[in-house]
Amino acid sequence: MRKALVVDDESDAREFVRAILEPDGWEVLEAEDGAAGIEKAKETQPDLVILDVEMPNVNGFQVFTELIKLPETAGTKIVMLTGVADKLGMRFSADDMGNFLGRQPDAYVEKPIDPDQFKRVVQDVTSGD
């Protein structure tokens, strides 16, 4: 069974992703903050990580930077959940992310999540398209 790890401090959001992915045959694991997300990813080596950008302490960017460095998760597909206007007023661009981190997340999905769009993105990302 394919494994997806949802890293989001909002339990509603984790529940949402679970409800979308489980019917499509995913095993959904959860982590409620960035640090726990990194640990769980190392330990379970999921096929897919759904990563919220805006989290306290260790935010989504930091988790992303860790995951692409770690040998256990270097090949893991990563979808980032973004806000339309992030709280700091710093709306990052994909270009900035790529230049700064050396790699792009495999896709961005904006919150509030639209289930159909989200499913399609997950399918695209994990089918190697």
Place this chain on the structure above:
Amino acid sequence: MTPKQRKAVRTGRDRVTGPEAAVPDDHRALRALVQVSQMVAGSLDLADVLRSSIHAAAEAMNAEACSILLKDAEADALRFHIVDGPQTRGLTSAAVPIDDHSIAGWVAKHQEPVLIPDAYRDARFNCDWDVKTGFRTKSIVCAPLISQDRQVGVMQILNRRDGESFDGYDLVLSQAVAGLIAVAIRNAEEHEARIKAERLATIGQTIAGMAHCVKNILNGLRAGSYIIDQQMTDEADSKMARGWKIVRKNMMLLSNIVMDMLSYSKQRRPLYQPCRVGDLCEDVVGLLQQQAAEKGVTLTTSSDLDKVSVDASGIRRCLINLVGNAIDACSDSGGLVKVDAVAETDERFVIRVRDNGCGMEPEAREKIFDAFFSTKGGKGTGLGLAVTKKIVEEHGGEIRVESVRGEGTEFALVLLVRPAGEASR
């Protein structure tokens, strides 16, 4: 200085016969100017500055009465703003047309100061005001108030207390005071504009902050409703299903308002990622299918585009707004809304949203992209098209509209083709 003014000044000098007569006049005038400039520099209370300034000028000229009339742009007339004198009944806020039939009207129209030694012998003088107030006008000095080439009003000084007529010296003094008063008016206007802008900025920040909080709540609502949807039976007449439909529809409306507010309140760069525009169109059509069906509107979509790089969320927001509007524009059954995505040239593609609804009058067409303009009354925020235009322009694209009243409307989003691989460039 105009020839007329120069002549007036000469006339004034002629009247003063010796240095001993000129000195006290000079002092009075200087004192008045110092007083007025201090008022202008020291206070932002416009009414107070105007009253004190004109009073100081009148005192320096030993005048019986004075007034300031400001331009009322809506009425295209002057209105008495400050009046000071023995008989001022009925003057406050009274309107004076800007024409050649009164001294103030003439000065405002021609933007030239005048010195009238004997009012009743001047064709421009309008004695109706004397009849109204019981005041007897003899001599007048009247100067235009001009702020940055813009006519803002006139000031008038009436009758010397010693029975003499005003002279060129008084005219020059009144012009100097008029210049300072115009500065005061400009200061007050700028101050007011600044306060208004600050207030709007505060409201904007508050709304953006609030919209952000509401958006987070909407995330949860959407999660919960999706889970309910998975368990909800599809029996159309079950009360639960009917009620749930209403909840979902209104949640979507709320979500659209909040997302429009957030999109409008922040400058953002598009987050380009590879995307099939046809899928985006299908998503939006699917999302609004229920709303269309309730109005008997047929909603279809087609696309022949390959993957391109766009900000999917942004374009989706545009489509939700355009398709939502198109459905609203179709009032009766038989409505048709079509969403097409096609390549226009090698460099550009177009997403067209076409309806056969009510169309727009040219006047409405002019304003549709203005924020807060809406033809939907209380049902619209007036942000949808403003946001749509903003997002399209952030993509470096353009939005075209064609509309015929009674026949329908077509919006075309013209966007640049960035091949799918260009996401990170």
